[in-house]
Amino acid sequence: MLQAPYLVFLGDATDPLSIKMAKGVATWKPALCVGQYRLDGCTESANLPDMSIAEAAEKGAKTFVLGFANSGGKIDESWLPHIKEAIENGMDIVSGLHDKLIDFQELVALSSQHHCKLIDIRHPTEKFATGTGYKRSGKRLLTVGTDCSVGKMYTSLALESAMRENGINVDFRATGQCGVLIAGKGLAIDCVVADFISGAAETLSPNNTADHWDIIEGQGSLSHPAFAGVSLGLMHGSQPDALVICHALGRSSMRGLTDRPLPTLKHTIELNLAAASITNPDVKVAGITINTSSVSEQQANEICRNLSQELGLPVVDPLRHGVQSIVDNL
Amino acid sequence: MLQAPYLVFLGDATDPLSIKMAKGVATWKPALCVGQYRLDGCTESANLPDMSIAEAAEKGAKTFVLGFANSGGKIDESWLPHIKEAIENGMDIVSGLHDKLIDFQELVALSSQHHCKLIDIRHPTEKFATGTGYKRSGKRLLTVGTDCSVGKMYTSLALESAMRENGINVDFRATGQCGVLIAGKGLAIDCVVADFISGAAETLSPNNTADHWDIIEGQGSLSHPAFAGVSLGLMHGSQPDALVICHALGRSSMRGLTDRPLPTLKHTIELNLAAASITNPDVKVAGITINTSSVSEQQANEICRNLSQELGLPVVDPLRHGVQSIVDNL
The missing domain is CATH 3.40.50.300 (P-loop containing nucleotide triphosphate hydrolases)
Structure with missing residues (x-):
């Protein structure tokens, strides 16, 4: 369960296909997004208002979303300062990349200190039972x-x-x-x-x-x-x-x-x-x-x-x- | 790739269905098994020679196999001394349970010291690519x-x-x-x-x-x-x-x-x-x-x-x- 509203991080994306996550949420749930945060060199846009992390926090942003994918699903070291700034502003972090946020000790420590969550959407943590096929209502x-x-x-x-x-x-x-x-x-x-x-x-x-x-x-x-x-x-x-x-x-x-x-x-x-x-x-x-x-x-x-x-x-x-x-x- | 021969551990099993692993290998590859190791109270058998861990080591056993399953796939604390004894005798440990051997710090430390492997068969560690369906020869x-x-x-x-x-x-x-x-x-x-x-x-x-x-x-x-x-x-x-x-x-x-x-x-x-x-x-x-x-x-x-x-x-x-x-x- 993710906490809205989101600040959508586009990094330095230059490929329109790479920001599918950002565009999806901006298209379908613009009301969930306070804005987008882009780094120098980013040529793409999800057509959300540009703003800094501090501005977004002031506007009530609760979650900082990595709104892009890259080949191999790596979390680039150069993004860590921005992720940390979002945590320091009280935001949960959401990533859909293969690399896990929780594998970065410094992020784990900082998010614990600020009572924020690191949410790796591609890595479910729940325990499931095997299926039964029994009929459900609805x-x-x-x-x-x-x-x-x-x-x-x-x-x-x-x-x-x-x-x-x-x-x-x-x-x-x-x-x-x-x-x-x-x-x-x-x-x-x-x-x-x-x-x-x-x-x-x-x-x-x-x-x-x-x-x-x-x-x-x-x-x-x-x-x-x-x-x-x-x-x-x-x-x-x-x-x-x-x-x-x-x-x-x-x-x-x-x-x-x-x-x-x-x-x-x-x-x-x-x-x-x-x-x-x-x-x-x-x-x-x-x-x-x-x-x-x-x-x-x-x-x-x-x-x-x-x-x-x-x-x-x-x-x-x-x-x-x-x-x-x-x-x-x- | 598992190292034979195996010493098959039956624990204190009392249910014939619970020792499927042990029976499977004893039936199909008896030559891979030097024997079975059973605890007091065990009423089941894989029809292999009973022996102690030390005896099995003398006979060249290279791998200690948890040959049973239990409800929930738990690794019982009471088995740890036996697993440790096998490691101290130079054996790799193989488990097909849901619980992971590598989640027991004391086993990780001991196996590292004795250059043995902890092999959780149900938890593949390899990285795979997605399929292609391209025709292979053979x-x-x-x-x-x-x-x-x-x-x-x-x-x-x-x-x-x-x-x-x-x-x-x-x-x-x-x-x-x-x-x-x-x-x-x-x-x-x-x-x-x-x-x-x-x-x-x-x-x-x-x-x-x-x-x-x-x-x-x-x-x-x-x-x-x-x-x-x-x-x-x-x-x-x-x-x-x-x-x-x-x-x-x-x-x-x-x-x-x-x-x-x-x-x-x-x-x-x-x-x-x-x-x-x-x-x-x-x-x-x-x-x-x-x-x-x-x-x-x-x-x-x-x-x-x-x-x-x-x-x-x-x-x-x-x-x-x-x-x-x-x-x-x-």
């Missing part, structure tokens, strides 16, 4: 993908937002570091020990009232040879009533791989329904979202319309069309 | 199951043994703590961080000569709601050419669960072929092994014969019938 929707990075988090947040506007009792359940930052809670499911994937997923969407929907952020893809195990464990623990399948146009190969074409939507529907039926035999596909950014608006409309006719499901680009037609189909 | 067989604990390790070892007798170039690849102890190497795959399941599995059966078979010990079951993620990641990383499906008769529910009947063999074949085809489109089922211990020899023969006709595959109880018919079908 309703659940899981986003799944033809590939990694096809908009599962975006689709999940768009669904939560649209459902809330429709007066539905709904919660977004974060399963990745970026989602956790946006939701202020959740779990980086791919960082859990393999034996406990579905058990951990079960804790993420506990029993709830019959009218309540959990919108669970999917991870990976059942068709991705690196991450399908995570996707399946998350799916079984989530026991979804509804799936929304996410896809991106214009990819010649699955993310991070060569010579591995994306599966078709039809195959993805069959594969995911078969797998999900293990813990929820009544699971259905509620719709399909497509990242159409690689084609024109007109082409996007045509592609979605044709796919919708072919598959008999709502098919939308959540950015261009919104997700109301999927909500209507639940 | 051939691979993976055992899979309708459930957990249906004889996947036994079947794998029986296959390795029979294939070796048939003059085939073959290696058993251990993926569980018990298998690791028997093979002297391997990896407890369910203890790897979820993101790296298939990447870790890829390292277990590296490129090999075209005639070489890896027999990879399966884990869990694609139909088990707790462990299917592990099973799928292991499967994708193993990219098996052949699957052998393992099953146990007479179970009313899947292991550890209530009201969850085992899937049919037909369904299990389809589910596993579909999943394995992601990293090996040419995968085939080579045969089925069944633990028939709950029925008579005559009933077992009849059940296997009928299933074999129905499914068009060799179907055997490896204990009662051996696995030659499956080897012939490869």
